[in-house]
Amino acid sequence: MDVSQYMLELGQQAREAATKIARASTSNKNKALLAIANNIREQREALRQANAEDLENGRQKGLDAALLDRLELTDPRIDTMIEGLEQVASLPDPIGEITDLKYRPSGIQVGKMRVPLGVIGIIYESRPNVTIEAASLCLKSGNATILRGGSESIASNRFLAGCISAGLKAAGLPETTVQVVETTDRAAVGELITMPDYVDVIVPRGGKGLIERISNDARVPVIKHLDGICHVFIDAAADKAKAMNIAINAKTHRYGTCNTMETLLVHQQVAADILPELADAYSGLGVELRGCEQSRAIVSSMKVATDEDWDTEYLAPILAVKVVADIDEAIRHINRHGSHHTDAIITENYSLTRRFLTEVDSASVMINASTRFADGFEYGLGAEIGISTDKIHARGPVGLDGLTSQKYVVFGNGEVRK
The missing domain is CATH 3.40.309.10 (Aldehyde Dehydrogenase; Chain A, domain 2)
Structure with missing residues (x-):
């Protein structure tokens, strides 16, 4: 596989999907989330089999007990994934919300409207349930996303990608709204964090070494925290x-x-x-x-x-x-x-x-x-995509609002500046 070409194609598809998901109705987004939840519920045993494949490969590679524990999808963890999708579906949709609307002396009204960030790249390790958490939050907040999980969870993530794709299709939304990177080649990470034309923000979830590397090498903004002291x-x-x-x-x-x-x-x-x-x-x-x-x-x-x-x-x-x-x-x-x-x-x-x-x-x-x-x-955010210790844009647990931005909107009635 030509990793560079492959990641370029993912980026182009994500950018195109972002323009469509940004204008998707709340009803359609919720329909997709609930369909994904139902797909996981109905295919629970197949998901457990895919996860068992990852666990066995992990044992053969000598992964420690803590890493294997984070990798395992137990029945309660699968239940939590399903419940999480349903909870996100029940949350208010932030997109299009207009706040701080005020009249100015000129007669115009000025306010702020919440809008998606665009394309979010998420890089994480071990836990395949992050695939669902990240996909659900990005989808509800009107963003396209490219998910790059750890190589140790590739079988689980591929299976979950199928559930997500089917759910998006059932709701009439672009299947490329959520794309899971298929290759385990680490070069894919380097490509993802250096595609400013196609990726608007990177969210790393993992150890300090991973986050430091991404922070140092990324050419797009990063929402991160290094330590929890x-x-x-x-x-x-x-x-x-x-x-x-x-x-x-x-x-x-x-x-x-x-x-x-x-x-x-x-x-x-x-x-x-x-x-x-x-x-x-x-x-x-x-x-x-x-x-x-x-x-x-x-x-x-x-x-x-x-x-x-x-x-x-x-x-x-x-x-x-x-x-x-x-x-x-x-x-x-x-x-x-x-x-x-x-x-x-x-x-x-x-x-x-x-x-x-x-x-x-x-x-x-x-x-x-x-x-x-x-x-x-x-904190009542329903879920989080991570915790940010940055001071610009999102700070603290990053939920739906943290995956959006605001733009000024102006309402007039023929006013001109004098």
Whole structure:
């Protein structure tokens, strides 16, 4: 296969499809989504067989248990894919929404209308359910998309591509609205991220190495986040019960997610009271603690935290712990060592919550809540295509609105500028 020519053809087809899906009715888009859901429901066993092929190939290639787990499509995961399609179909269609409409002294009305981005390239690893999540969000937001999944999930993705294509056809929409890259050649990624004539934005989902490479080499805009170094700061005015529950949940609910707490900051006035109890709770859950000198003076079983620990996304049952003098030191530490993803403060002091919200430079800033809530579904977006730590365009969980832009619209009645 000539990869360059193949990707060029995908790009041309996507660009043509984008002009058609942008003007598709909400009814037709929803019809396609529900048809895709029904196709997966009816062909569940065939999908499981395709996935079993990927799993067997993965075992032969020596993929570790964690990667195999992300690759596997269990019945509950297939159910979630179907439910996700139905949920996206039930969401309001953002396309064509006009907001901020105001009369100007000249007599014209000026507002903003929400429009699709165009063609979205999505590059991801392992999890074949991302194929459905990405396709559904791009379709509902009026975008065409080119999906490049990992080579380890090629059989599953090809099968899902067939379900998507059939669903689009049933709704009378271009089948090329969603295209799954058929080749496992890594050169396809290089082509996809350097086709500004045919691709409007790239969304990478995967490890830091993949995202760094795409960010460095792409010639089109990238919606991304590199790390999820999330913090919880327990203030002197924190409710102890809330602090305990949140600190434990933020770390142990799931270890391998980007919204998991990686560093716990504790005000020096309450450290001696709360750290021993937290350490016992973490120990019972198998979490290794790495602390600063003050933390270790309170809980001697902690390992020594190095400078590297403050800048590490563990994605594992390991937690860095630091005692801080006050909120000023906490905010400085978060803004210096965090990844601008999600950070939380536990306090009953209203004025400090306002400072934390204002001064912490992150995509999600939380008051008395677990960082694990930083998620498109939990935020009421229905689903997300990823989380962005960028400041331009989309920031935080990227749902339907994040896959759109706005243009100014003007309504007049014969007015001319004087």
